[in-house]
Amino acid sequence: MVPIVDTARFLQDLHELRQIGKFKTGVHRPTFSPQDMESRRWLMQRMAEIGLEPSIDGIGNVFGRHKGDGPHLLSGSHIESQNEAGWLDGALGVIGALALARSGLPVDVCAFADEEGHFQIGFPGSRSIVGDLTEEEMDGSRDRTSGTPLREAIANAGLAGIPRMRLDPGRYKGFFEMHIEQGTQLENAGLRLGVVTGIVAIWQWRIVIEGQQDHAGGTTMAERRDAGLTAVRLLAEIDRHFPMLSGERTVWTTGRIALDPGAPSIIPGKADIFFQFRDIDMVVLKRLETGLRALIQESNRRERCKATLHALRLDTPALCDPRMQDALKAAAEQHAPGLWQSMPSGAGHDAQIISQKLPVAMLFVPSIGGISHHWAEDTKEEDLALGAQVLADAAERFLVM
Amino acid sequence: MVPIVDTARFLQDLHELRQIGKFKTGVHRPTFSPQDMESRRWLMQRMAEIGLEPSIDGIGNVFGRHKGDGPHLLSGSHIESQNEAGWLDGALGVIGALALARSGLPVDVCAFADEEGHFQIGFPGSRSIVGDLTEEEMDGSRDRTSGTPLREAIANAGLAGIPRMRLDPGRYKGFFEMHIEQGTQLENAGLRLGVVTGIVAIWQWRIVIEGQQDHAGGTTMAERRDAGLTAVRLLAEIDRHFPMLSGERTVWTTGRIALDPGAPSIIPGKADIFFQFRDIDMVVLKRLETGLRALIQESNRRERCKATLHALRLDTPALCDPRMQDALKAAAEQHAPGLWQSMPSGAGHDAQIISQKLPVAMLFVPSIGGISHHWAEDTKEEDLALGAQVLADAAERFLVM
Known part of the structure; x- marks a missing residue:
C-alpha cells in the first residue's frame, strides 16, 4: 500500500x-x-x-x-x-x-x-x-x-x-x-x-611549522628557515597528491594559514594551519591520514622547518x-x-x-x-x-x- | 700617506x-x-x-x-x-x-x-x-x-x-x-x-585573491572557488620561478597569508598576501616585477579565483x-x-x-x-x-x- x-x-x-x-x-x-x-x-x-x-x-x-x-x-x-x-x-x-x-x-x-x-x-x-x-x-x-x-x-x-x-x-x-x-x-x-x-566525518588537523623569525632584508635566501615557505610547499604537495587518495565525494580544506608575526618585512618564524578532510568512508579517512602523515614526513626530510601534525577532531x-x-x-x-x-x-x-x-x-x-x-x-x-x-x-x- | x-x-x-x-x-x-x-x-x-x-x-x-x-x-x-x-x-x-x-x-x-x-x-x-x-x-x-x-x-x-x-x-x-x-x-x-x-630597495606588494566563501562540508571540490588554494598555488609558482629571475643577492619574502574568514570549516572567500622582494639593481627589480605579473596572469588563466596585484612601495x-x-x-x-x-x-x-x-x-x-x-x-x-x-x-x- x-x-x-x-x-x-x-x-x-x-x-x-x-x-x-x-x-x-x-x-x-x-x-x-x-x-x-x-x-x-x-x-x-x-x-x-x-x-x-x-x-x-x-x-x-x-x-x-x-x-x-x-x-x-x-x-x-x-x-x-x-x-x-x-x-x-x-x-x-x-x-x-x-x-x-x-x-x-x-x-x-x-x-x-x-x-x-x-x-x-x-x-x-x-x-x-x-x-x-x-x-x-x-x-x-x-x-x-x-x-x-x-x-x-x-x-x-x-x-x-x-x-x-x-x-x-x-x-x-x-x-x-x-x-x-x-x-x-x-x-x-x-x-x-x-x-x-x-x-560525513570531519577529521580536523592543525599543522604547526617551526622556522626561524628573521629580518627579511638581512637574511639571504640560503640562510633562511622560512616557516611560511615550508607551509606553502607542503600545502602545494597536499593539493597535488590528495586527489589520488580521495574518494568520489571527499572534500579537503585549508581554512587558515597564520604566519607569525605576519609582518611584511619579517621572515615568518611559525606557520599555523587549519586543515581538514571529510568523508563518510572510514577506509578513505584513514588513507588520507596516512597520506597526510607521509607528506609531512617528506616535508621534514626536505625542508629546514619542522612540521608537526596535531589531530583536533576525528569524528566517526x-x-x-x-x-x-x-x-x-x-x-x-x-x-x-x-x-x-x-x-x-x-x-x-x-x-x-x-x-x-x-x-x-x-x-x-x-x-x-x-x-x-x-x-x-x-x-x-x-x-x-x-x-x-x-x-x-x-x-x-x-x-x- | x-x-x-x-x-x-x-x-x-x-x-x-x-x-x-x-x-x-x-x-x-x-x-x-x-x-x-x-x-x-x-x-x-x-x-x-x-x-x-x-x-x-x-x-x-x-x-x-x-x-x-x-x-x-x-x-x-x-x-x-x-x-x-x-x-x-x-x-x-x-x-x-x-x-x-x-x-x-x-x-x-x-x-x-x-x-x-x-x-x-x-x-x-x-x-x-x-x-x-x-x-x-x-x-x-x-x-x-x-x-x-x-x-x-x-x-x-x-x-x-x-x-x-x-x-x-x-x-x-x-x-x-x-x-x-x-x-x-x-x-x-x-x-x-x-x-x-x-x-637595497624594497618592492612591497599586496596580492588579493577573490574566491567564493562556502561551507567546507556542502561544497564539492569541483564546485569550489577556494581563494586560499589559489594563493598556495601562486606562491608555490613564485617559489619555483623566482630563483631563475633573481640576482645573486635578491631576497623575496611572503610575510603574511590572511585567509578570510580563517575558520576551520569555511572555504576561504579571500586571501590577502604581503609579498616583497629586495635588490640593489633596478634591472633585477624590474625583471622580478615582470615575472610576478606574468605568474599572476598565468594564475588568472588557470584558476577560478582572480588574483590582483597592488604595489605598496617601490623604493629606488x-x-x-x-x-x-x-x-x-x-x-x-x-x-x-x-x-x-x-x-x-x-x-x-x-x-x-x-x-x-x-x-x-x-x-x-x-x-x-x-x-x-x-x-x-x-x-x-x-x-x-x-x-x-x-x-x-x-x-x-x-x-x-
Missing part, C-alpha cells in the same frame, strides 16, 4: 509555519525566542489535530506520539531557525514527518531543540533524547549571541522543571529526516532528490542504514525516475546523533542556488511535495521490509 | 659610550631620553677635544665641523639605540668617524637623530639635514612606545627653538658610514669586512659610489687580504638618505651570531679596530682620487 500524502495540506502547513517569525521571505526564530516558542505551540496543535499525543520536554524538544500499534518509525528535524534565515531548514523535516503521520503511517514526530546551535552545545535536543547531554553541560551553556545562560532561556520559555524525554529505541524501526540540501549538487546535476549515504562517520536507503531509492525511482542520486551530507544533522540508537536515513531536496542560512533560502514547491511523497512511500516500504 | 688610527683610543671611546645607558652588556638610549642626551653631550665634548667645532640642532643631530681646509668628507651614523639593545648599532659609525677626524683627516662627524625610529618618522635626522623633513611631519609625529609628541620630547630635551641644520653638499666629496652587519653573512663566510654595494635602490667602494676594497685588501667581500645592505641606514645629496659608501664589520637589536649584540674587538683602520685608509685614498 502506497500511503497518499496530502501534499496540499503539507505545503499549507509549511506556509503557515513560515508566518511565525516571518523575516522578508524567510524566518527569524532563534531557539527559545517568543517566535520559536510560538512555533512549538503551533506544532503541538497540529500534532493533536491529527491524533498524535503532543508534549514538550525540558530542553524544548517537541514530541508527537502515535497512539496506535507499532512497529513505529521516528521522523522529524528541528523547528528553530538561524537568525534571519530560511523557512525550510529544519521546518521541512518536521512538517514532512507530520505529513507521514497524517497519511496514516505509524510515525512519532519530533522537533529536536536547537540543532542550529544558538547555544554553546552541539545538538542539545537530539543529544538529550539519546542520553548524551549532562546537566553540567546545560549549566555551562550560554546563547552565543546574547550571552543568556541556557537555564535562564529555558525558564523564560516556561520549560523550567519539565523532565527531559529519553528515546525508547525498542519502539522504533528507524528514523527518517527530510532536509534541504544546502548545496548546489542536485541543482547542478538537474536532479530533484538526494538519498543520503551518510553524514554516521552511515545511513542500507535498507532504509534502499527504500528511499525505490520510492525516488518510482516518483522521479532518473532524477535522484545517492550523496553524502557534508553538513551535520540531528540524524547523526539519533544514529547512535537507531537506524537512520535522510532525504534531500534541492536548494535553489544552494542558498541556506539566509532568508532567500528556497526550494520549488513541486520538489517539496515530491520529497514528502517519496518520504512517505519509503517509510511504508521500510516498515514492511 | 696612510693615516694612523689610534685604535686603542677608538675602542676606549666605544667602551666609554657603552657606559651611558648601560643595559646588561648593551645599552638603552632611546631618542631624546636622558641617557640619549647625555651621550650627545658626551659626543660634543669628544669632538671639541680633537678640534672639531661641535653643535646640536633642533632635531637632535650632533655635528662636529672640521676647522681646516677641504676637500672634506662627512662621516657618521647614529648614537641612540633601540630599547635595551646593543652597544654598536650606530655608535660604531659615529666613533669610527671620530677616529677619522682624530687621525687628522678633514672629516666632519655627524650623529643623525633617531635613525632607530622611536618616533613615527623614518630617518628624521638625516632627512632633516638633506632638507626632506617638513615642520608638519614633525608636528604629527609621536613616540611609538610612549605616545609623547615629538615636539614635546624635543622641548624636554632642551632643543626647542634651535634651528635645524642643512647639509652643504658643495663642502663634501662624499659620506662614509661604518656599521655592524646585523646578519651572519660575513661570519658564515669567515670574513672580517663587507664593502657595501648599495642599500641607494647605490654606493663606485670610487668610494674601490677605495674601501683597496684598503680592505691591504689590511685583511682575502677576508672581505662586496655585499648589499638589506637593512636601511642614514647613508641611503645622504645619498640624495652626496656620494656615499658603507663598511660592514661582522656581527657575532648575527645578533642585533638585542643587548647581546657584539663584534670582536680586532674586527672593530680593523674596521676603523680600513675606513681611515679608504677615506685617505678617496680624498686623493
Whole structure:
C-alpha cells in the first residue's frame, strides 16, 4: 500500500509555519525566542489535530506520539531557525514527518531543540533524547549571541522543571529526516532528490611549522628557515597528491594559514594551519591520514622547518542504514525516475546523533542556488511535495521490509 | 700617506659610550631620553677635544665641523639605540668617524637623530639635514612606545627653538658610514669586512585573491572557488620561478597569508598576501616585477579565483659610489687580504638618505651570531679596530682620487 500524502495540506502547513517569525521571505526564530516558542505551540496543535499525543520536554524538544500499534518509525528535524534565515531548514523535516503521520503511517514526530546551535552545545535536543547531554553541560551553556545562560532561556520559555524525554529505541524501526540540501549538487546535476549515504566525518588537523623569525632584508635566501615557505610547499604537495587518495565525494580544506608575526618585512618564524578532510568512508579517512602523515614526513626530510601534525577532531562517520536507503531509492525511482542520486551530507544533522540508537536515513531536496542560512533560502514547491511523497512511500516500504 | 688610527683610543671611546645607558652588556638610549642626551653631550665634548667645532640642532643631530681646509668628507651614523639593545648599532659609525677626524683627516662627524625610529618618522635626522623633513611631519609625529609628541620630547630635551641644520653638499666629496652587519653573512663566510654595494630597495606588494566563501562540508571540490588554494598555488609558482629571475643577492619574502574568514570549516572567500622582494639593481627589480605579473596572469588563466596585484612601495635602490667602494676594497685588501667581500645592505641606514645629496659608501664589520637589536649584540674587538683602520685608509685614498 502506497500511503497518499496530502501534499496540499503539507505545503499549507509549511506556509503557515513560515508566518511565525516571518523575516522578508524567510524566518527569524532563534531557539527559545517568543517566535520559536510560538512555533512549538503551533506544532503541538497540529500534532493533536491529527491524533498524535503532543508534549514538550525540558530542553524544548517537541514530541508527537502515535497512539496506535507499532512497529513505529521516528521522523522529524528541528523547528528553530538561524537568525534571519530560511523557512525550510529544519521546518521541512518536521512538517514532512507530520505529513507521514497524517497519511496514516505509524510515525512519532519530533522537533529536536536547537540543532542550529544558538547555544554553546552541539545538538542539545537530539543529544538529550539519546542520553548524551549532562546537566553540567546545560549549566555551562550560554546563547552565543546574547550571552543568556541556557537555564535562564529555558525558564523564560516556561520549560523550567519539565523532565527531559529519553528515546525508547525498542519502539522504533528507524528514523527518517527530510532536509534541504544546502548545496548546489542536485541543482547542478538537474536532479530533484538526494538519498543520503551518510553524514560525513570531519577529521580536523592543525599543522604547526617551526622556522626561524628573521629580518627579511638581512637574511639571504640560503640562510633562511622560512616557516611560511615550508607551509606553502607542503600545502602545494597536499593539493597535488590528495586527489589520488580521495574518494568520489571527499572534500579537503585549508581554512587558515597564520604566519607569525605576519609582518611584511619579517621572515615568518611559525606557520599555523587549519586543515581538514571529510568523508563518510572510514577506509578513505584513514588513507588520507596516512597520506597526510607521509607528506609531512617528506616535508621534514626536505625542508629546514619542522612540521608537526596535531589531530583536533576525528569524528566517526554516521552511515545511513542500507535498507532504509534502499527504500528511499525505490520510492525516488518510482516518483522521479532518473532524477535522484545517492550523496553524502557534508553538513551535520540531528540524524547523526539519533544514529547512535537507531537506524537512520535522510532525504534531500534541492536548494535553489544552494542558498541556506539566509532568508532567500528556497526550494520549488513541486520538489517539496515530491520529497514528502517519496518520504512517505519509503517509510511504508521500510516498515514492511 | 696612510693615516694612523689610534685604535686603542677608538675602542676606549666605544667602551666609554657603552657606559651611558648601560643595559646588561648593551645599552638603552632611546631618542631624546636622558641617557640619549647625555651621550650627545658626551659626543660634543669628544669632538671639541680633537678640534672639531661641535653643535646640536633642533632635531637632535650632533655635528662636529672640521676647522681646516677641504676637500672634506662627512662621516657618521647614529648614537641612540633601540630599547635595551646593543652597544654598536650606530655608535660604531659615529666613533669610527671620530677616529677619522682624530687621525687628522678633514672629516666632519655627524650623529643623525633617531635613525632607530622611536618616533613615527623614518630617518628624521638625516632627512632633516638633506632638507626632506617638513615642520608638519614633525608636528604629527609621536613616540611609538610612549605616545609623547615629538615636539614635546624635543622641548624636554632642551632643543626647542634651535634651528635645524642643512647639509652643504658643495663642502663634501662624499659620506662614509661604518656599521655592524646585523646578519651572519660575513661570519658564515669567515670574513672580517663587507664593502657595501648599495642599500637595497624594497618592492612591497599586496596580492588579493577573490574566491567564493562556502561551507567546507556542502561544497564539492569541483564546485569550489577556494581563494586560499589559489594563493598556495601562486606562491608555490613564485617559489619555483623566482630563483631563475633573481640576482645573486635578491631576497623575496611572503610575510603574511590572511585567509578570510580563517575558520576551520569555511572555504576561504579571500586571501590577502604581503609579498616583497629586495635588490640593489633596478634591472633585477624590474625583471622580478615582470615575472610576478606574468605568474599572476598565468594564475588568472588557470584558476577560478582572480588574483590582483597592488604595489605598496617601490623604493629606488641607494647605490654606493663606485670610487668610494674601490677605495674601501683597496684598503680592505691591504689590511685583511682575502677576508672581505662586496655585499648589499638589506637593512636601511642614514647613508641611503645622504645619498640624495652626496656620494656615499658603507663598511660592514661582522656581527657575532648575527645578533642585533638585542643587548647581546657584539663584534670582536680586532674586527672593530680593523674596521676603523680600513675606513681611515679608504677615506685617505678617496680624498686623493
